[in-house]
Amino acid sequence: MMMAENGKGLGITETQYLTFAQPPEELRLESGGKLGPITVAYETYGRLNVDRSNAILVVHALSGDAHAAGWHEGDKSPGWWDDMIGPGKGLDTDKYFVISSNVLGGCKGTTGPSSLNPLTGKPYALDFPIITVGDMVSVQRRLVEHLGIEKLLTVIGGSMGGMQVLEWVVSHPGMVRSAIPIATALKHAPQQIAFNEVGRQSIMGDANWNGGNYYGGPLPAKGLAVARMVGHITYMSDISMAEKFGRRFRSERGHDPEKFGSDFEVEGYLRYRGDNFVKRFDANSYLYITKAMDYFDILGDKELREVFRGVSAKLLVIAFKSDWLYPAYQSEEIIKACKLAGVEATYAEIFSTYGHDAFLLEVEEETHMIKYFLKKVSGHLEVKTPNEAPR
């Protein structure tokens, strides 16, 4: 990980909220349903320049949120991509205006299954409609327009974030100058669907899940924790696990005296991660968001050469050698689709032992490539901001 140099960072940042799609002007969803009102939680870092050409949209993965960078009051750690966003960093807030929002269906301020259903005054639970990556992007488009931006300099994100990036490029080709999909895929392969399905079955198998109606009662904590444990295994690699844990026992006592307790460090780690996740994530959001990932298929019935037809954005596609959840060959398919459509695309496969987590951990390598790419697509080194006073 690259740490901020000399304590230079964004300092305190704040989440803001935009509400739109008030009935009868609900958002029409890809499933055919309607949803409204919709609140979207977002943060911005840096300043929009005079010609509104320096805006970067950061889109998050499964469990992310709008708080991508800087610190909230009382935080023990900064936003989830603070290593990447800030003055002088890969997404340099001295030059760019960075926007980050929580996805539709989420549980961190944007409307999702745990939000109140205006028709009943109670949480939607499973009355929340099925949402897609396309719907997530529709909400982001409203936010971007609200901020007065007609064209984004870039859209960037990893994993499910990368799916949103691809969706932006294809659905709103006139609104993106460039795009950086990281550790992602044109669509999920059956193995990726299978791991998500295990997580969903684990949640829905928890007696507390109760058909999704657990709000105000006991949470399906054990089911959600197991889902997260499965996730964590897939985010790491065989090698990174071996390096991190070996076969070390958790304590000097050796085996846990309790039967089927945590003997090995890796077991304790997974339990800790699982239990922690329950405190910060809604189980129904996990169901809706993983399903959106599984439904995502930018290819559909089209042939590969047709996917990016008419796209003028330039792409930087990044993959990681030890990522077995989103293997490099899936990124190579994105590149192939670009080449077939005559879209300018650069491919970088970064050597890393971190597995899928590498997209959050290999910041130094990414920074190098992203800075160079942004310099190239923005066409100038300095972007004038309305107020040149030092921050």
Place this chain on the structure above:
Amino acid sequence: MMMAENGKGLGITETQYLTFAQPPEELRLESGGKLGPITVAYETYGRLNVDRSNAILVVHALSGDAHAAGWHEGDKSPGWWDDMIGPGKGLDTDKYFVISSNVLGGCKGTTGPSSLNPLTGKPYALDFPIITVGDMVSVQRRLVEHLGIEKLLTVIGGSMGGMQVLEWVVSHPGMVRSAIPIATALKHAPQQIAFNEVGRQSIMGDANWNGGNYYGGPLPAKGLAVARMVGHITYMSDISMAEKFGRRFRSERGHDPEKFGSDFEVEGYLRYRGDNFVKRFDANSYLYITKAMDYFDILGDKELREVFRGVSAKLLVIAFKSDWLYPAYQSEEIIKACKLAGVEATYAEIFSTYGHDAFLLEVEEETHMIKYFLKKVSGHLEVKTPNEAPR
């Protein structure tokens, strides 16, 4: 898969039972505890020859049982390795006497946590002691001795079966002439422990598990089903899943009308496999057996060159290219340990897209190698049986 030629097979086979370790002569376990009486369920195929030199012990994986070959009355499918065991097959019952038994801790006739505790008259549940792969092998040794066999021609098994094979070679070097560990490891790496731990957490997180005391009441079916689903993902490969399922929907209706139902074929497959497993396997056995796998470490504090010191058995080590649960490098470590100890060992890495399941599916390739190996180690083509009458 290779099918039996001309319907030639073992026909009806039968499970037998041996009970030993009656108090006060209980079996001493590696954990320090004692267990008795112990019943072991086993089957035998073919005939023991006059000099008792043609016995082969087959050892099973996590969910296997004694019924390795032939048909039980009313069976819809034969034993789990029927493709490998029978007249003319890889383990040719015209030549060899094949023994297969259910492991200690199991739930298919051998004493395990669902067996009655003689002290209480109720199932052991979590009063069953922690068992190890070494204990499983101790029970098999008693069975082999009971059958009047002093030295096995070979011990063969895949996955956890391979661990038992290695344990036999190291713990009873005088009792094995050769050994065939398939798709296995000297010890589990953290990723392998992690997948098992997720399964255990899923079972123990099921409210019906009730601290292991569910016998006679509702079963922890959902927890066990999720554990099995995770297992199945790890037994297949990215490629074999893509070949088997693609992104096909389950029905012509397209998306399942039920929210979070099974849209994709792979989801329906996993649910089916999970639900099916619950009907035939005991959740507590799953806990004990997976823990035995995780504890297994034939290396321990020893150096690699010391593991097989004093071993005179010849080894045939088999691995599969697409097996990511027990990757080929783990089999290469076994070979390396053999070479360092001067043990004669052959290594075969079979090309297959089936992942870990390959050890059950790539029968033709395995048959070829195993037949050749057995011919070499038995030193003669024909083994005289007491009665030469055609079967």
